[in-house]
Structure formats: C-alpha cells, structure tokens
Amino acid sequence: MRSQEFMAQQSIVIVGGGFAGVACGRRLRSLFSPSQARIVVFSEENYMVFQPLLAEVAGSSILPEAAATPLRVALPGVECRREKVVDIDLASNELVFESFEGLKKTLRYNQVVIACSSGINFAAVPGMADHALPFRTVADAVALRAQISQQLERAAVSDSPDQRCFFLTFAAIGGGFSGVEVAGEINDVLKAVEKFYPTIHPEEASVILIHSRDQLLPEVSPSLRDFTHRKMEANGVKIVLNQRVKLVTAEGVTISDGTLFKAATVVGTASTAALPFVERMKASKDKGRLKTDPDMRLTGYKNAWAIGDCALVMNAFDDQPAQPTGQLAERQGKQCAANLYAVLNNQPTKPFYFKPLGMLCAIGGHNAVAEMMGFKLSGFFHLVDLAHCLFDEIAQPLPKSESRHGLDLGTPLLPRHHRRQDRHRQPHPRRLFHLRLLDLQER
Ligand SMILES: Cc1cc2nc3c(=O)[nH]c(=O)nc-3n(C[C@H](O)[C@H](O)[C@H](O)COP(=O)(O)OP(=O)(O)OC[C@H]3O[C@@H](n4cnc5c(N)ncnc54)[C@H](O)[C@@H]3O)c2cc1C
16 A cells, blocks of 8 residues: 555455455455455355356256355455345444344444345245245255256156146246346256156247346347347247236246246246345435446445445446446456555546456357357357356356365355366266256255
C-alpha cells in the first residue's frame, strides 16, 4: 500500500464465495499485505461451485467434485468462514452471522463486499416448492442425477406405456442458462442410455423446456438465442415459449394457457429473489438487485460494495446493466478489489468496464453453443476447454475427480488431495454413466 495513512489493519469482509467473491478475495489478497488487511470470505459452502458444469454432474458426465473448488485452495491467505450471514447493518458497519452452534454473532468491518447472488423463489408458483427440484448447487445436481436414474429404472419395469411415458417425461422450467443446460443434458442422457434399457421405447422419453419469454437465454446475444433454440429442437427437446407455469403438481406442470404437461420430474430454474438479508438491507434495489454506482459501491455508501448476480452493475463497455453471468461476476470481483484498493489509497476508482469475450452454453452432454469473436459455434465441445477461454484462472473448473476429496451430497470439501497439476478431463465420462448412477443409489 502506498499511502502511509492506512497503516491500521483494515477488515475487509466479502459475503459470498462464488465467481464474484472469490475473484475479489484473491485480487485483494494480492494487493494488500496481511498486516494491511484482514480479508474474510463468508460462504455457505466451503467450496466454489462452477455452475456451468452442474448439468454435466446431473447427467453423470462428470463427478460432482469436478464442479467444485475448495475455497481454502482458491483463496490462500484469506480467512474462509462457512457460516451463514443473516444481516448486514450498513449504518453501523456490522455483519451478523449464524455460528455453527446456532448463535447470532457480529463482526465489524471497514469495508464490506456483497457477492451472495440471489436465492430461489419457489413460492412464486403454487406447488413448485413441493413438486419441483431446484437446480443451483452441487447437491441439487446430485439429487437430479439420482432422480433421472430412478425414473429410468421405474420405466424399465413398468408394463403400462402411459406410465413409462410419465416416468420418462422431464420438464425444465426457465429458459436461462440453467434451464437450457439441464434440459439439454437430460435429453442427451436419455438418448445415451437407451441401449441399456431394452424395455423402454425411445419415443417414450421426452424433455420439455418451458420459458415465459419469446426467446431462450436472455443472457446471450439474440442471434445465439435463436441458434440455441434451433439446435435444441433438432436434438429433440420440446420448447414451449411465452408461457408461464401456473401450477406444479405430482402429475406435472400446467402452463398459462391451461395445458397440462404430465411429467414425473419437474426442475425449477426460473424464479430467483433477493436473499432475505439483502431484502432487509437499507439500500436501493431494482427487482431485488442491489443498485450500485459505476465503481460498484452500493449507491449511497462509501464502504459497501455489491458485485455478481445480487448487484445491478452498469458495464461502461456498452452502458448496459451487466448480465448475471459467471464471466461478468468474476470480472466485477477483480475490478471491485482494485477500486477498493484505490479508495483506501485516496486514488480515483474506475467504472466497471468489461468487453465480454464470448458466450458459451452447454445444451447437453459435450454439446454446446458458443459465440466467440463474432463466430457462432456448436458441436461436440469439451466444456472445460471452452471455459478456459472465457473464465480466468480461479473460476475454471478442476475436472479431475480424484483431485477432490469428501464432497458428497453437499457436505464440505476437503482440500487435502487437491493438486493443480491434476487438472485433466475424465476419460469418456458418458461411458461411465450407468456405473455412476448405480454407485450413487448404493450409497
Ligand atoms: C445451473 C446454472 C448454470 C449456469 N451456467 C452458466 C454458464 O454457462 N455461463 C455463465 O456465464 N453463467 C452461468 N450461470 C450463471 C453463473 O453461475 C452466475 O452468474 C454466477 O455464479 C454468479 O456469481 P456470483 O458470485 O454472483 O454468485 P455465486 O457464484 O452463486 O456465489 C454466491 C455465493 O454466495 C454464498 N452465499 C449466499 N448466501 C449466503 C449467506 N447468507 N451467507 C454466506 N454466504 C452466502 C454462496 O454460498 C456462494 O458462495 C449458471 C448458473 C446456474 C445456476
């Protein structure tokens, strides 16, 4: 730190250990020495989730561990706390968290960075909370993997064609990244395992993707949306646009025009809402997202910042609100750290500026659509390879399952066997699909 005025140690607290929070924490640690700043990251998981790979976890293309990086590995020199933040008092610079013993504790900060993303809002649609599966975390992806396996097994032994169709119909609600990725992956899985289930007729299996707007993937450019739609339909996914889901029951999904799609499995990816503590914060919001100044400080505050999906950040590159994507969240994290450093050194901050490198969305298995340098691509990509082009080092997935240890259905991840040089893809993961599903059920 160049300024002599800030010799007292600063306490910088980041709420969230995802794309934005990890990028911010790493950059801050490289800018401030330990004597200059204590950097604390709160995260409900002790690993960072690489969400773009969750669909592959659900489809057994990769093991769950491959979509997660232990925070203590990603954040050397940063205090990682796996406790839930329940309140932030911006006026008194205090954060309240729930300890492992269930006690409410407080921590004072000099600077706070809010990077907690949003929550799932299943209450928005009747029946959703009881009958739909969420799809945000590694545990959700593992649960969906088990559900796919179970429906295949049930269909395989059913004598009724109607029942078989019901078991083998999967409905995904929401045409954003997660809905598209999960629908594409399930569709791919169903095709890939056909040969192992001789009693199931291929036409009995179907995947329906329901979206309330007129195009899929609002996060990407219009031409890539159209491209994705065509590719997915060509792969056999039924796409229903301009329809809201009215009701979810054990029977399936009813959409606004009254049509009932019978489906044994419904995956809800659409509804998000601000987390309760963000809701309570005395800060300006727009549709639940925290409003920020161009340098990512919370509007009206000097020492509070908001980045990633929970924040409304303008991108000076195109003067548009930054889309809620991993790529942008990561870049916001880095620039937020640089701005925070500038503030503590009495230097000017810079507005958030990032020229997106391209867009990538998996539409099933190793198939993806991508737009890079003006080219639209689709085909048999390895997602991890493509991710290397779009994400910086910290946010890249570490695909080799052996480099993770102890991650199972949402339990913490031990960094013990993590070795960076171990990064490489698994050999032909799809071939292991059957085995993996069996493994899971036996656990
Ligand atoms: C299934 C899926 C697929 C996706 N695919 C793509 C894709 O292909 N490309 C792309 O660019 N984007 C994709 N996205 C979007 C991308 O993952 C998000 O934009 C990105 O993760 C946002 O980063 P973030 O840091 O804001 O939040 P996250 O990465 O979600 O991290 C939020 C962090 O906050 C922590 N947290 C939350 N609440 C609390 C609390 N109360 N106390 C303590 N910690 C808390 C969580 O534990 C977590 O560590 C996908 C998202 C999903 C769900």
